[in-house]
Amino acid sequence: MSITEFITRYFIEPVMSTQGYNIYNTLAYAFLFLVGIYLAGRLFKQMGMKIDEELFWSLVPFVFLGGVVRALSQYTFVNGEGLLPPSFWFFTPGIYILIAGFAIVSLGISRTLKKEQPSRVMYILGGTPAVIGLAYILVKAANYGEFLKVISISLIVGVLLFGVVFKFWQGLISKANTLIISGFILDTTTTTIATAYFGYAPEHVLTGLISSANPFLFLPFKLSLIIAALYYIEKDSSEGEKWIFKLGLLILGLPHGIHDSMQLLMGV
Numbered sequence: 001m002s003i004t005e006f007i008t009r010y011f012i013e014p015v016m017s018t019q020g021y022n023i024y025n026t027l028a029y030a031f032l033f034l035v036g037i038y039l040a041g042r043l044f045k046q047m048g049m050k051i052d053e054e055l056f057w058s059l060v061p062f063v064f065l066g067g068v069v070r071a072l073s074q075y076t077f078v079n080g081e082g083l084l085p086p087s088f089w090f091f092t093p094g095i096y097i098l099i100a101g102f103a104i105v106s107l108g109i110s111r112t113l114k115k116e117q118p119s120r121v122m123y124i125l126g127g128t129p130a131v132i133g134l135a136y137i138l139v140k141a142a143n144y145g146e147f148l149k150v151i152s153i154s155l156i157v158g159v160l161l162f163g164v165v166f167k168f169w170q171g172l173i174s175k176a177n178t179l180i181i182s183g184f185i186l187d188t189t190t191t192t193i194a195t196a197y198f199g200y201a202p203e204h205v206l207t208g209l210i211s212s213a214n215p216f217l218f219l220p221f222k223l224s225l226i227i228a229a230l231y232y233i234e235k236d237s238s239e240g241e242k243w244i245f246k247l248g249l250l251i252l253g254l255p256h257g258i259h260d261s262m263q264l265l266m267g268v
Contacts, residue, residue: 067258
């Protein structure tokens, strides 16, 4: 197999056909994601921005937007019509590049328009298209019953998990950590329920491997990893490192939870 054939089979075709991930593009995307998080930290510093909780929250609308855009594009791919066309820029890895570029441009605009509290401008720039996309999804919703089941189970899992965290690791209880953990709860619960009961095939290699044994093993496995990651971030990271790592975890969890749940809601 030539290099061109290898790249076509394992990188280009999965993107164009939305087949998901294989071991080769998974490893490549993981490496690029780590590089991207590192470069983002360097860029924020060069822009004179403090990497702190305010920056974290100002980027949350863009993370949410990424999940909404991914779901909208998947809807069009399946149904042949929709708000957004299937495109490289709306699937992995293009969606990460698109949203990151939009967020960086928005940061520049927000600092120019409102230097004291740029986060307010960021909420508008990132939140407005996300709300518009979410409204379209609600109009196209076809599976409210299944969606409500996922939300209900997510709430139960969340109550149980946060109860354990509060009892044994109270240092992890914060607004940011709650959002991060909630994103992964939504992601893992939706994936587990959709795989076990609705015939959905997991996109990710590790998810598929675990789900092939038992879909319900994926839930405790992934949530345990996230709790452990947050524990060590809180324990061993400097202030700037802590927030850039938390942003990375948020990006790995919340958009997937939104995409998976919205995809289930629209029946695609």
